[in-house]
Amino acid sequence: MRAIVYRQTGEPSVLELVEREAAEPGAGEVRVRVVVSGVNPTDWKSRAGATGQALAFPETVPNQDGAGVVDAVGPDVDDVAVGDRVWLLLAAHGRPTGTAQELTVVPVDRVVRLADDASFDLGAALGVPAVTAHRALTVAEGGPSRLAPGALAGRTVLVAGGAGAVGHAAIQLARWAGATVVTTISSPAKAALATAAGAHHTVDYTAGDAAAAIREVAPEGVDVVVEVAPAVNAKLNHAVIANRGTVAVYANNGGDTMQLDVRAHFALNVRYQFLLLYTLGADALRAATEDITAAVEAGVLPVGEEAGLPVVRFPLERTADAHAAVEDGFVGKVLIDVSAPA
Numbered sequence: 001m002r003a004i005v006y007r008q009t010g011e012p013s014v015l016e017l018v019e020r021e022a023a024e025p026g027a028g029e030v031r032v033r034v035v036v037s038g039v040n041p042t043d044w045k046s047r048a049g050a051t052g053q054a055l056a057f058p059e060t061v062p063n064q065d066g067a068g069v070v071d072a073v074g075p076d077v078d079d080v081a082v083g084d085r086v087w088l089l090l091a092a093h094g095r096p097t098g099t100a101q102e103l104t105v106v107p108v109d110r111v112v113r114l115a116d117d118a119s120f121d122l123g124a125a126l127g128v129p130a131v132t133a134h135r136a137l138t139v140a141e142g143g144p145s146r147l148a149p150g151a152l153a154g155r156t157v158l159v160a161g162g163a164g165a166v167g168h169a170a171i172q173l174a175r176w177a178g179a180t181v182v183t184t185i186s187s188p189a190k191a192a193l194a195t196a197a198g199a200h201h202t203v204d205y206t207a208g209d210a211a212a213a214i215r216e217v218a219p220e221g222v223d224v225v226v227e228v229a230p231a232v233n234a235k236l237n238h239a240v241i242a243n244r245g246t247v248a249v250y251a252n253n254g255g256d257t258m259q260l261d262v263r264a265h266f267a268l269n270v271r272y273q274f275l276l277l278y279t280l281g282a283d284a285l286r287a288a289t290e291d292i293t294a295a296v297e298a299g300v301l302p303v304g305e306e307a308g309l310p311v312v313r314f315p316l317e318r319t320a321d322a323h324a325a326v327e328d329g330f331v332g333k334v335l336i337d338v339s340a341p342a
Helices: 041-048 120-124 127-136 165-176 188-197 210-217 230-240 262-268 282-297 316-327
Strands: 002-005 016-019 029-039 065-073 085-088 103-107 111-113 156-160 180-185 201-204 222-227 241-249 271-274 311-315 333-337
Touching (some): 002 316, 029 085, 029 120, 041 316, 085 120, 127 165, 127 222, 127 282, 165 180, 165 188, 180 188, 188 201, 201 210, 210 230, 230 241, 241 262, 311 316, 316 333
Parallel strands (some): 156 222, 241 271, 311 333
Antiparallel strands (some): 029 065, 029 103, 085 111
């Protein structure tokens, strides 16, 4: 089988196409024929060595997300069967077996059935973005801990950077759950994408008074902020957060250090919730995959430019170019065609 590997951290050029024997699934494992692999910022950061950690394996296949068809199952696997269409999450977490290869072996709890009418492109776009968005929307004081129609009724959600993949999923999930969704953007083009995703209101944070514009929509403040750039947005978040509101931080765009006025946040009972997909508990991951599956079946998580998330695709042998596109800030979703659907 064909696989992309890297043996050292560095530029996208460290990624190499090789031929490998397919591994057999062990107890509690599933082998999936990957049709589409999804690329996220976490994938290029791991490849580049941005975390500063040494490589855990002599050779690593990149990419956490993907979608395909179950090819084989190991002992003690009852949840999925050969031939099932599935999407994958955390494929390369703690393992050298990501989705940038034709056949990947993963634990069964990282394999989720994909609805028959959902595309493999959609399946490969779920994983990191959708699970992260789900967690961000379910950590507020008083809940909800699960998402479904009506779960966020009466709440206002502010999505920072609504044109990104996590922001896109957060808009879609929040709207499905009944929230009023506001998102900050930096251009008319990004506003159009956020609106296509389902945002009720967009605010250009580069023009005018963003806090006043958000308060006009939400006079009592926003209940949940899905935050990608906490260091940059700390003052704005304080200016618009509601009493007992939550700022759910999933990335550090714009800097690793932020300053908060402690007394002012005391007065509003503000909760800052930091979250990282890799260290979420099993219950949170299970809740996310179940709710995301329901949302997919309801048809509320589409991808593509008409749905607010443009897609650009590369063949497997150009995985380095796919990583470079994400690293260079492509607005949308970068996908890799790994094998034929049939």
